[in-house]
Amino acid sequence: MQNENVGTGDRAGALTITSHGAAGEVTGSCHQVAVAGRQLLLDCGMHQGGDAVKRLQDEQFGFVPRQIDAVVLSHAHLDHSGLLPLLVAEGFGGPIYCTGPTLNLLAIMLEDAANLYQRDLDHSNLRRKRAGRATLKPRYTLEHVRQVLEQCQPMEYHEQEAVFSGVSLRFHDAGHILGSAVVELTIAGEPDRTLVFSGDLGANERVLMRCPEVPERADLVLMESTYGDRDHRSQEDTMGELEQIIAQANNDGVIMMPAFAVGRTQELLFHLGCLYHRGLLGGWHVFLDSPMALEVTGLYDQWLDALDEQDQRVMAHYGARTLQDFLPVLTPTPSVEESMQINRIERGAIIIAGSGMCNGGRIRHHLKHRLWQSRNHLVFTGYQARGTLGRRLVDGATHIRMFGQRYAVKAQLHTLGGFSAHAGRHELLAWANKFEDSPQFRLVHGEPEALQSLANALADLGKRVTVAEQGVTFVPDFT
CATH class of the missing domain: 3.40.50.10890 (Rossmann fold)
Structure with missing residues (x-):
């Protein structure tokens, strides 16, 4: 694992962020936050594309699941939540914080994904038997999905909850899908520091969804960049x-x-x-x-x-x-x-x-x-x-x-090109520009071209910005 040390100033209790997915890509959202001797995950999503059985059988976490203290989930889409059953199967037993609607959606989506995985695994094992090859055991089952749902702790938007000593959590509406959230983590210290994770931000013009909310302030913003290089049709x-x-x-x-x-x-x-x-x-x-x-x-x-x-x-x-x-x-x-x-x-x-x-x-x-x-x-x-x-x-x-x-x-x-559930380039920039202070930005959840384009645009607005890389540990400098 590489380290990316930025500066030598105030580090808010040695806060570090390691991106295990959605870094230089748009699936597999998973960011490990280490602070005050504890560890939490922002999302635990699956990589999508290709053969689902092979992908899941080969999936390896870049951390020890039982050493994770909590998961904070931005929303229910599988590229943000799909590996939660595997995380539980491999020893994670802590709380999973999400909104109430997200918990309801997880009950539908994770069960459906587990059934599809088992069906595809059965087909794959039948082919392996015919070829005289050893069969594959499932990495997780419906029982692990049920455990995920039991470990979920639903929260309302704007409610504040202590994740563990010295770290509190608040959700804001991200306007992406039902229950989607912008994550605000406040880390106690001298002074307190605020980490904001955008999750997936919705487009302002979309029906049914509210416009994405912006927390009042932040010191560091982990921000999605899916459409950082283009806008949508109206x-x-x-x-x-x-x-x-x-x-x-x-x-x-x-x-x-x-x-x-x-x-x-x-x-x-x-x-x-x-x-x-x-x-x-x-x-x-x-x-x-x-x-x-x-x-x-x-x-x-x-x-x-x-x-x-x-x-x-x-x-x-x-x-x-x-x-x-x-x-x-x-x-x-x-x-x-x-x-x-x-x-x-x-x-x-x-x-x-x-x-x-x-x-x-x-x-x-x-x-x-x-x-x-x-x-x-x-x-x-x-x-x-x-x-x-x-x-x-x-x-x-x-x-x-x-x-x-x-x-x-x-x-x-x-x-029809105007139905995207993600904010377009100008909406991303407008959202980033609404923070009261001038936080640092760490860009995630985008293809390389979109990430670089948005990084350049934020830099032109006078923002300090870096682009996350897979497996690289980032140490923010708050001086």
């Missing part, structure tokens, strides 16, 4: 394009919308509800064909009071207390039988289904039935990573293979 332009797609389809075919179960699906339901109340969904029926997204949408309804006040007022104006009430033409299809019945519909249907990158889930069955027909539309509302079916389609594939068959790509493809 929500107004994005919704204008969606209206055009719906008008163009004109009830003549079916619109398929792959969507992430957490955040994106609920945004789409709200936007479609707005279009419905403007009279722009005449003749259309919306199907939410994702059991996980249905469960998550129920949580958004449960925590409605925690969402954006203006959007709450819009829903209340139409007498809606749930997203389903707000979109009267919505039909949930939780069962396989209900999902299959959608295949009989030839026109006038908008189908929202997972997975968001088309690598699995029910969306693949809808593609099988409709991708080869030119009267249908396929609308991408989220980032499509390299190696995914969604990326191949966005890149212009004329044929794809699914379920052992070859399919022509004849449907009309659209990419």
Whole structure:
């Protein structure tokens, strides 16, 4: 492990930060904070991409799990929370601090991830048996997921809690997904020092989410940089394009919308509800064909009071207390039988289904039935990573293979670029500029180009800034 010593001044009880993930990359968020002889983790996320079984079987922590005293979790996305069951399986028994909505989401997401991991591991072991190779044991099980949930200690935004002697914690709304938080750690000393971890910051224009909050002050800010080199298309332009797609389809075919179960699906339901109340969904029926997204949408309804006040007022104006009430033409299809019945519909249907990158889930069955027909539309509302079916389609594939068959790509493809759950470059800079003092910035959670671009922009604003590196221990200088 390398050390990056910056200066020789006040070090607030020898505070050190070691990034074990989301350093020079956007997945695997995990930052080890050592202070006052204790250790805590900011997030414990999994790296994503490639073969999930191989990735988990090869995963090695850069620390001893049983020596970690606490985990502070910014939000429930798996690239920030997905290795918590493995952490527990390898001996971590301390508290996991998060918001209440994050705990509710973890119960859904970690169980789903564990089931998928076990299914893929079973398939892998079957292949290994056939080849005469030794089988693999699971690194963690559903029992470890249950232990994670038991160790969680939910907190409300702005509530202060002592993590351990000399270190207190406060959460602020990050506006990224339901329950997402900006982390504020106050470290007692002469003087006290404040470490802020941005987690993932939301975009100001997004529906349902509140704008990201900024703690009053900080000495050091560990800040995400996902879109540090670019801005997003405006929500107004994005919704204008969606209206055009719906008008163009004109009830003549079916619109398929792959969507992430957490955040994106609920945004789409709200936007479609707005279009419905403007009279722009005449003749259309919306199907939410994702059991996980249905469960998550129920949580958004449960925590409605925690969402954006203006959007709450819009829903209340139409007498809606749930997203389903707000979109009267919505039909949930939780069962396989209900999902299959959608295949009989030839026109006038908008189908929202997972997975968001088309690598699995029910969306693949809808593609099988409709991708080869030119009267249908396929609308991408989220980032499509390299190696995914969604990326191949966005890149212009004329044929794809699914379920052992070859399919022509004849449907009309659209990419809506304004639905990102992350703040764009100018929003990141504006957030960083709102701190009362002039803290140091340590950039994480970004590809190299985005990190460097944001670092340069912050330096131009007179900020002291460094870029985190994988496995490097950073010792901040507060002089």
